[in-house]
Amino acid sequence: MTELTCIVCPKGCRLKVDEENGFAVTGASCPRGTAYGKKELTAPTRTVTSTVAIEGALHSRLPVKTSQEIDRALVKEAVAALKNVQVKAPVSTGDVILENVLGTGTDFIATKTMGRI
Numbered sequence: 209m210t211e212l213t214c215i216v217c218p219k220g221c222r223l224k225v226d227e228e229n230g231f232a233v234t235g236a237s238c239p240r241g242t243a244y245g246k247k248e249l250t251a252p253t254r255t256v257t258s259t260v261a262i263e264g265a266l267h268s269r270l271p272v273k274t275s276q277e278i279d280r281a282l283v284k285e286a287v288a289a290l291k292n293v294q295v296k297a298p299v300s301t302g303d304v305i306l307e308n309v310l311g312t313g314t315d316f317i318a319t320k321t322m323g324r325i
C-alpha cells in the first residue's frame with residue numbers, strides 16, 4: 209500500500225493505492241483522484257515548465273511548458289534539451305518552441321506573448 213497526496217486540485221486528498229489489488233485507490237473524493245493515484249504508481253507523467261533564452265524582447269527569458277504531460281523519468285532530460293534553444297521576439301502564447309521533445313510527440317510551447325522591442 210502506498211500513500212500519496214493527490215495533486216490534481218487544491219483539495220489535496222490523501223490517497224492510498226493498493227499495488228497488490230490492481231492498484232485500487234481509496235481516499236479520493238472524485239474520479240480524477242482515482243485515476244491520478246493509479247497512474248502515479250503505474251506510469252507517472254508531468255507537465256514540464258521551464259524557460260528559454262529570447263532575443264529582442266523586454267525580458268531575456270521566455271516561459272515555456274510541454275503541450276502534454278510526459279513520462280516523469282524524462283523531465284530532467286526534457287529541461288536539458290532547452291539549454292541551447294534561443295528564440296527571437298516576437299513570440300505568441302502557444303507558439304511551438306521545441307518540437308517533439310525527446311521523441312515523445314509533445315512540444316514545448318510558449319506560455320507568454322513577448323513582443324519585439
Ligand code: SF4
Pocket residue numbers: 214215216217218219220221235236237238239240241242
Ligand atoms: S481526489 Fe479529486 S477532490 Fe481530491 S484532490 Fe484529487 S482531484 Fe481534488
